[in-house]
Amino acid sequence: MYKTLTLKEFVSQVTFNIVYYEQQKATAVLIPVSHWHPAKAAELQILMEQLTYIPVFECSLKELEERLRPEIQNVEAESTHLGLYNLYEPDGNQEYNNHVIREYADHRELVKVNTTTGDSQIVSRRF
The missing domain is CATH 1.20.5 (Single alpha-helices involved in coiled-coils or other helix-helix interfaces)
Structure with a gap:
């Protein structure tokens, strides 16, 4: 069950209103438009991140x-x-089932890996 505010109560408020549900976790913040100020945007963003953090x-x-x-x-x-280098698996191609991609700053290599022994062999340096 949520604690709610009616529009009449909200309009008469001059500060932020925080809506809580039964476990006392904040779920929303209500801000009167007349009190919105761009300088407060960063503070509001931090507050909203705290409210929506999973x-x-x-x-x-x-x-x-x-x-x-x-x-x-x-x-x-x-x-x-x-x-x-960074190591990636090729995307969804059955032909490259035992292959990995080594990505260096200036090039990539397609490498075949023997899954039993761990030995590797460069198949292609440019692809």
């Missing part, structure tokens, strides 16, 4: 991937900057 163990795989994407991109960029 703990990591409650995230779907897609939400977790989106949350981690900036950090993954930073790690990938740093590794190529250091002369290392």
Whole structure:
């Protein structure tokens, strides 16, 4: 059950109104238009992020991937900057079932991997 405010009560309020549900978790913020100020936008954004934050163990795989994407991109960029490579599996092609892609700063390599021994062989440097 939600704690609700009627329009009449809202219009008479001069401050933010936070709507809570029965477990006392905030679900919405009501702001009178007359009190909106662009300088407060950053504060409001922080508040809204706190209200909509989903703990990591409650995230779907897609939400977790989106949350981690900036950090993954930073790690990938740093590794190529250091002369290392990033490793990927080719997308959905059965022909490349035992292959990986090594991506360096200046080129990519298609590599066949023996899954029994771990030996690898470069198939193509440019593709």
